Amino acid sequence: MHDLIRDLRDQNVLLIHPRDRSADELLQQVNRIGCGFDHMWPVPQNLPDKFDMVLVDVTDQSPTKLKGFLEKRDKPVTIIAIIGYENPSVLNVLLEIGAHAVLMKPVRAAGVLSSMLMARRYQSEQARFAKDMAKLREKLDNVQKVNDAKFILMRHRGIAEREAYDIIRKQAMTKRTTTTEIAQSIINAESILSNLGDI
The missing domain is CATH 1.10.10.10 (Winged helix-like DNA-binding domain superfamily/Winged helix DNA-binding domain)
Known part of the structure; x- marks a missing residue:
């Protein structure tokens, strides 16, 4: 088994999303995967250090606020953006915050694990390239x-x-x-x- 798959269960995941059906579906799936998790809404001022991965609903969110929240710590974090639709402003938010993967609403269980896995891989490679650079x-x-x-x-x-x-x-x-x-x-x-x- 690939190290990233095995290590995924060691991740502490924070879901930043209104408490609705999509949030419940995501929390259930993260729990099934075996990750530690928590839920917050609205977007908090600071991101606690214990979290390795953030799943965040970027709908109608300010990219400046999200970017500031995600960058206020030394330890890198894996970012999965949750979107309800695609338009230039939403895509701009994804690019601004440096999202490693995207989930579409309504969220379904299928696809959550693969998104988390690919986001972790992308973020790990980014960190390795930055270190090499x-x-x-x-x-x-x-x-x-x-x-x-x-x-x-x-x-x-x-x-x-x-x-x-x-x-x-x-x-x-x-x-x-x-x-x-x-x-x-x-x-x-x-x-x-x-x-x-x-x-």
Whole structure:
């Protein structure tokens, strides 16, 4: 069995929807799946940290209010939007809040599990891509720092690029730190010296 299917039962689900037949159908199905769940209406000010997934009725809701409510925490949340009809304003809300899946009203039991599963997969992939992108940005930033430090050494000492890099690398080994930290120290020193020249 796929990990996402097995882990779905560990999800804490919050349903934000008027208490009607659709809400009852959804709560019964979430209960059958085995998830922890709760129900709130209207849209609360804050999203409690214990919830991993939110099923929210976006009908006649302000995208700004929904977005603010969903973004007021560090931990990412899986969002399933519930809509009663399709028009440009409703579709805009879906895009604004970054919904991972959509359920149409009237809600039926069939389709809830697959929507939850696909939403979890989409959200997990988004989180993984964001993490990979952050690592790549950090790596590029570190490469840029080392390049900046090399050029500072080349300018001040009149040496070649390879020699400048060797100095940075040897300093890193001697001080048991990274070439990035040595590079940052060189950049900081250059900045201080430049500022002293203005005094």
